Amino acid sequence: MAAVVHRARDAFEALGDPTRRSLFERLATGPMAVGDLAAGAAVSRPAVSQHLKVLEEAQLVTKTAVGARHIYRIDPRGIGAVRDKLDAWHGTAMAAFQAFADAEHEKDEALK
Amino acid sequence: MAAVVHRARDAFEALGDPTRRSLFERLATGPMAVGDLAAGAAVSRPAVSQHLKVLEEAQLVTKTAVGARHIYRIDPRGIGAVRDKLDAWHGTAMAAFQAFADAEHEKDEALK
DNA sequence: CAAGTCCGTAAGTCAATACTAACAGTAAGT
DNA sequence: ACTTACTGTTAGTATTGACTTACGGACTTG
Numbered sequence: 001m002a003a004v005v006h007r008a009r010d011a012f013e014a015l016g017d018p019t020r021r022s023l024f025e026r027l028a029t030g031p032m033a034v035g036d037l038a039a040g041a042a043v044s045r046p047a048v049s050q051h052l053k054v055l056e057e058a059q060l061v062t063k064t065a066v067g068a069r070h071i072y073r074i075d076p077r078g079i080g081a082v083r084d085k086l087d088a089w090h091g092t093a094m095a096a097f098q099a100f101a102d103a104e105h106e107k108d109e110a111l112k
Numbered sequence: 113m114a115a116v117v118h119r120a121r122d123a124f125e126a127l128g129d130p131t132r133r134s135l136f137e138r139l140a141t142g143p144m145a146v147g148d149l150a151a152g153a154a155v156s157r158p159a160v161s162q163h164l165k166v167l168e169e170a171q172l173v174t175k176t177a178v179g180a181r182h183i184y185r186i187d188p189r190g191i192g193a194v195r196d197k198l199d200a201w202h203g204t205a206m207a208a209f210q211a212f213a214d215a216e217h218e219k220d221e222a223l224k
Numbered sequence: 225c226a227a228g229t230c231c232g233t234a235a236g237t238c239a240a241t242a243c244t245a246a247c248a249g250t251a252a253g254t
Numbered sequence: 255a256c257t258t259a260c261t262g263t264t265a266g267t268a269t270t271g272a273c274t275t276a277c278g279g280a281c282t283t284g
Contacts, residue, residue: 016128017242028201030208034261047243049262068251068260074205083198086191089140093186096142129272146231159273161232180230180281 011082014058019043020051024074027061031073123194126170131155132163136186139173143185 015021023037034052038045052072055061060078064071127133135149146164150157164184167173172190176183 012124012127012133013130015124018125019242021124025201028204028208035259043242044244045260046245046262050242053262065251065261070261073209074201076202076205079198079202079205083195083202086195086198089137089186090188090191090195093140093188093191096140099142131272147229155272156274157230158232158275162272165232177231177280182231 009054009058011058011060011078014054014060015082017051017054019047020055023048023051024055024060027072027074031071033069033071035069037072121166121170123170123172123190126166126172127194129163129166131159132167135160135163136167136172139184139186143183145181145183147181149184 015024019041023041026032026037026040034045034048037052038048041048052061052063056063056072058078059075059081061072062075064073127136131153135153138144138149138152146157146160149164150160153160164173164175168175168184170190171187171193173184174187176185
């Protein structure tokens with residue numbers, strides 16, 4: 001058992017770190033190996049590996065080994081999940097605003 | 113000049129923290145004063161104030177003082193900006209995948 | 225004007241975490 | 255089998271940042 005103790009980080013926490021977001025952004029342009037990613041990054045290769053692990057745990061990227069190289073690519077489902085949550089927030093916020101506006105209008109009517 | 117010294121935190125970093133995301137999520141249900149937010153939060157009121165400041169800097173919420181109370185509400189533009197970036201990533205990722213698929217298909221054709 | 229509310233800020237502490245260096249494992253080539 | 259290339263993991267350090275306590279300013283009500 002035991003498994004990993006690491007607190008499973010969600011997508012928002014994963015995208016919170018600038019370095020990770022930079023890696024994710026570069027992966028959006030196309031699949032890439034760890035070494036290539038590290039070459040363009042401002043941090044060491046092990047750091048890139050650790051960040052990729054976090055992104056993978058957050059289901060934002062997927063890994064496929066081809067030979068000795070590990071190719072990372074974006075997992076569309078991860079982006080979708082984040083977008084859905086944003087849409088939900090936006091929806092409830094708009095609904096709340098609408099309810100508020102309606103109530104204001106109601107008061108105006110009452111004053112006529 | 114001088115402006116703000118604080119390293120301007122963007123929306124992703126702001127939403128990265130679970131406490132802040134919780135506050136933001138509650139604000140999505142409607143505008144609320146600091147005290148009310150702090151009452152339902154797991155941290156102290158000053159902590160809530162600090163988080164609200166970060167959310168405000170990230171343009172995710174706006175503040176309006178009514179009497180001695182400060183009412184915070186969601187800034188739709190903030191959500192929109194985040195969503196736009198997600199859409200852009202999704203778009204380029206899809207385009208990259210399509211280009212890859214086309215290239216593969218091209219190779220298959222060449223082998224015929 | 226005094227007292228009570230409501231909120232933001234400053235200072236300081238402590239835990240989370242991002243980073244590097246060193247090591248270990250896996251795959252391909254000679 | 256040995257070497258080289260590519261990557262993941264571990265250990266340890268240092269920095270970031272989230273939190274509380276204490277304080278001060280702004281507003282309202284008696």
